[in-house]
Amino acid sequence: MSSSTTHPAPAAPRSRRRLLFGVLAAFLLLLAAGVAGLYWVDYDLRHPKPDSGRPGAWMTVDRDEVSGFAHVTVPVSAEDVRWGYQNGFQDDFVVLAFRIPQDELEGYKSSLPASEWADKRYVQQVDLDGFQHIGAPAPSTTSPLTCGGFYTPGKAKNIGTRVCVASRSDGTSQVWVSAVHTP
Missing domain, CATH: 1.20.5 (Single alpha-helices involved in coiled-coils or other helix-helix interfaces)
Incomplete structure (x- = not known):
């Protein structure tokens, strides 16, 4: 047992x-x-979903709202107009790209309140990402690239706008616009 x-x-x-x-x-x-x-x-x-309203989300807005935010008019003769509006945590961001006839470029530049136009090789990464998002040609691959900027008083914050232009071989000029709220 x-x-x-x-x-x-x-x-x-x-x-x-x-x-x-x-x-x-x-x-x-x-x-x-x-x-x-x-x-x-x-x-x-x-990576917020589009139109979610969360910071970083790309929102569906019309072209006039984007050009109004940036204080830039899109000429009637503009072709291949592309735009985007990104909702920010504190600062919203817009991009706008289009082509205009080359003979209208100087008149268009003079219509903008940019204080100085200068040749540039460097474009901010946030702008490049925005232009890539809307399917616009990359300004970093274009030479010579001429850029100018200006500030516009806003309701709560100022708007900082950057405009870059470049001539194209097809007789048009490419215009890239980016704008963001600034403190």
């Missing part, structure tokens, strides 16, 4: 080991799910 009572004893450590492995596996599974959940939340914060 004593031998029958000794056999069940070795089974107990094995069941504890299985329980420990089960708890450990459940913990690791929950940990992995938590990390995946945090990644999903972080990705959603970094």
Whole structure:
């Protein structure tokens, strides 16, 4: 009889080991799910859906609203007009791109309140990202590139507008406009 009572004893450590492995596996599974959940939340914060109204979301607005925000008029003769409006956490951002006949370029530049026009090679990354978003040609690949800027008083904040222009081989001039609220 004593031998029958000794056999069940070795089974107990094995069941504890299985329980420990089960708890450990459940913990690791929950940990992995938590990390995946945090990644999903972080990705959603970094890439908000269009028209969500969240910071960084590209909103559907009409061309007149974008040109009004930037205080830039799109000429009647403009072709391939593209625009975008990005809702910001504190500062909204707009981009506008179009082509005009080359003989209208100087008149268009003089209609803008830009104080100085200068040749540039560098265009801010936020502008490049915005122009890429709307499918406009990249200003960084164009040479010579002439840029000017101006500030316009706004309701709560001023609007800083940058305009870059370049002649194209097809007899038109490309115009890129970006504007943002400034403190």
